[in-house]
Amino acid sequence: MPILDMTVMILVMAGVTYLIRMIPFAFFRKKIKSDYLNSFLYYIPYAVLSAMTFPYIFYSTENFYTALIGTVIAIVASVCKRSLLTVAILACLSVLIFGFII
Amino acid sequence: MQGKNLSFKNGIKDGLPIGLGYLSVAFAFGVQASIAGLPFFMSVFISMTNLTSAGQLAGLTVIATLGTILEMILTQLVINARYFLMSITLSQKLDGSFTLGHRLLCSAFVTDEIFAVAVAKPNTLNRVYFYGLVILPYVGWTTGTLLGALAGDILPLFITNSLGIALYAMFIAIIIPPSITNRGVLPAVLFGAGLSCALYYIPFFAGISTGLSVIISAILSAGITAFIFPIKGGNKNADT
Secondary structure, eight states: OOHHHHHHHHHHHHHHHHHHHHHHHHHOOSOOOOHHHHHHHHHHHHHHHHHHHTTGGGGSSSOHHHHHHHHHHHHHHHHTTOOHHHHHHHHHHHHHHHHHHO | OOOOOOOHHHHHHHHHHHHHHHHHHHHHHHHHHHHTTOOHHHHHHHHHHHOOHHHHHHHHHHHHTTOOHHHHHHHHHHHTHHHHHHHHHHHTTBOTTOOHHHHHHHGGGOOHHHHHHHHTSSSOBOHHHHHHHHHHHHHHHHHHHHHHHHHHHHSOHHHHHHHTTHHHHHHHHHHHHHHHHOTTHHHHHHHHHHHHHHHHHSGGGTTSOHHHHHHHHHHHHHHHHHHHSOOSSSOOOOOO
């Protein structure tokens, strides 16, 4: 994508993101009453992150099998409640090491 | 009762751990952007103007796959919808020092972690504390992106390939712990992943772009989960 088009895309992205944050922050005084809408907004980040991660994580390292190992390691480390950074480092290291083995 | 007034220094102190955390997440984003072929200054430009990990990765995908402006708008609306809820909640905690101008500026810095810290303060928030709180996260986010983008451009391929999994691994680290403790989060995560994989692998859906696929999967997943496991009272805000 040419730099100019890319700049336009990024500005659109930034504008939408800003408006979502700004409109309620600057102008709202009332709470959302609907339980359904509140529940939806509560679950949406988890749904988004998992939909963004799977299946794309499997193709994040240029090798399906190293990515698969990295994914399993990341899941195990997360179940063990390791921090974000630890999980990321363990996943990267396992991809790196397994990449040498296969 | 009026508690102690939160100072700029209190804000800086609370913002420091967030800033350090953002350094690593933004580094992972910078590497991703480099792999996607963005020049490093564009990656930093994205981080300076957006300040959101999932939204930026989704936006990056739209750019890398030559998506349309409409696709970009829809993607950001869905993925960043949670900020709407957080901003509503925070807006009720702001004291009189937040005049309209300051509200317009401060709202740009509402992120998951900044929200979590700010909303946990027992009393009202003043703008001096809020500015202190957001500075280091902002610096960490932009600096981390710059370092990651440069690293992605410079490091040998076998290392950048292994770094490519970092951001996704962090997303896993965000969604798994609450999946274990909260009965509604697990189905939201499983539906989201399952639908996304179905749209990706079933040949019939091959025409659907990545951005659109994430939107459809996330809306259906959160919509179904909210129906099956509604949260009563509506004051349990997302805190991740």
